[in-house]
Amino acid sequence: MESRDFDRRASAGHMRDEVLGTDGRGVAIAVVRASMIALAFTMLGSISLLISSGVHAQSSRSVGSPTSCVMPAATPIEIASGLNIPWSAVRVGSEVLVSQRGTGEIVAFRLGETLRSVGTVPDVVARGDGGMLGLAVLTEGTNVWLYAYHSTISGNRIVRMAYSEGALGEVQPVLDGLPGGRGHNGGRIEFGPDGMLYATVGETRNPNLSQDPNSLAGKILRMTPTGGVPTDNPVRGSLVYSLGHRNSQGLAWDDRGQLWATDFGDDGWDELNRVEPGGNYGWPVIEGRGGNPAYIDPVMQWHTQEMGPSGLAYVDGTFFVAGLTGQRLWSVTIDAAGNPEATAHYAGEFGRVRHVFEGSDGNLWFLTNGRRGDPGGQVLSVPLGSLAAPECSRASAAGGRGGVPATVP
Numbered sequence: 001m002e003s004r005d006f007d008r009r010a011s012a013g014h015m016r017d018e019v020l021g022t023d024g025r026g027v028a029i030a031v032v033r034a035s036m037i038a039l040a041f042t043m044l045g046s047i048s049l050l051i052s053s054g055v056h057a058q059s060s061r062s063v064g065s066p067t068s069c070v071m072p073a074a075t076p077i078e079i080a081s082g083l084n085i086p087w088s089a090v091r092v093g094s095e096v097l098v099s100q101r102g103t104g105e106i107v108a109f110r111l112g113e114t115l116r117s118v119g120t121v122p123d124v125v126a127r128g129d130g131g132m133l134g135l136a137v138l139t140e141g142t143n144v145w146l147y148a149y150h151s152t153i154s155g156n157r158i159v160r161m162a163y164s165e166g167a168l169g170e171v172q173p174v175l176d177g178l179p180g181g182r183g184h185n186g187g188r189i190e191f192g193p194d195g196m197l198y199a200t201v202g203e204t205r206n207p208n209l210s211q212d213p214n215s216l217a218g219k220i221l222r223m224t225p226t227g228g229v230p231t232d233n234p235v236r237g238s239l240v241y242s243l244g245h246r247n248s249q250g251l252a253w254d255d256r257g258q259l260w261a262t263d264f265g266d267d268g269w270d271e272l273n274r275v276e277p278g279g280n281y282g283w284p285v286i287e288g289r290g291g292n293p294a295y296i297d298p299v300m301q302w303h304t305q306e307m308g309p310s311g312l313a314y315v316d317g318t319f320f321v322a323g324l325t326g327q328r329l330w331s332v333t334i335d336a337a338g339n340p341e342a343t344a345h346y347a348g349e350f351g352r353v354r355h356v357f358e359g360s361d362g363n364l365w366f367l368t369n370g371r372r373g374d375p376g377g378q379v380l381s382v383p384l385g386s387l388a389a390p391e392c393s394r395a396s397a398a399g400g401r402g403g404v405p406a407t408v409p
């Protein structure tokens, strides 16, 4: 009973954040920067080591120049509703499993069928932006594992449960003791094309940790399916794949196997980053484009009021970014010369957009947290139309370009 009461109080606190729409923005960044510049210089040696271990091997790789892209081709329709702050979704066959941040209950549905509960992840504590966050799925033979990143009373952890006959089994720990706090808990998990599990861990409102190679906060982690350190990680014995992130909540790989990630900025810039092993993405020394060779600039950046990025998807040449603060979905295409263009969709129409992914019917599906004051979360579906590369730019112009290309390759 105690934990249920705790969850309820935590949930009330969360709603204030949502109503204020702060998402933890407004940290005194000037103070942070002043103190971090000194630290950055003292750490330059280890940073250089990290960069040299991985970035040079891939620095000649182009941004990506797909010959076509996809764009939303109709009005989205609601395919599920009544969700309690849906955060992540994964496909298991024709089913979709959705996490609910405040309760830890995982629900499933098939297209055209109603939601049903498949179980509740135990020991979920929802505080601030924490709670039941990311899901990932791993199929081994006939076994299906559901992975879950969630907040506990003492931080965050990654667990897995067998998913069999429509129900979740016992919890097995994968990675315990991840940093956590009332804000900036990160929480996205995805399996990469290399079979490894990647996780975004926020800096838990301790910006200094993002540059500390010995902390897992403010990092993207890469681990084996059982939480071990892969032998080919950038730094031997470390789960850290990249550092200098603030509160990344989105991961996707393009069709070349290149990892990309969103980052939720403070009061300056939200980011879409091309993630290199061992790369340092600058927070809290730099937010958005900095032009400092010690840090990797984003490919695209947005003013925070029009973005506030969470989930990220890559579908047939187009990135899709879920915008929480901006209450819109963004598409990003990159032309043959490497120039990114971003287009806003549905601004203000569906409330805060939390995640976006390819649905079981080939349409683009996205999760909303509902409008302010109306917590009803939805899953929406929109068909995609394919365009040849020159048309992608024209479609972007017609749909309303946004964001600021942050790097010139």
Ligand SMILES: [Ca+2]
Residues within 6 Å of the ligand: 244, 263, 271, 281, 282, 283, 286, 287, 288, 296, 297, 298
């Ligand atoms: Ca950055």
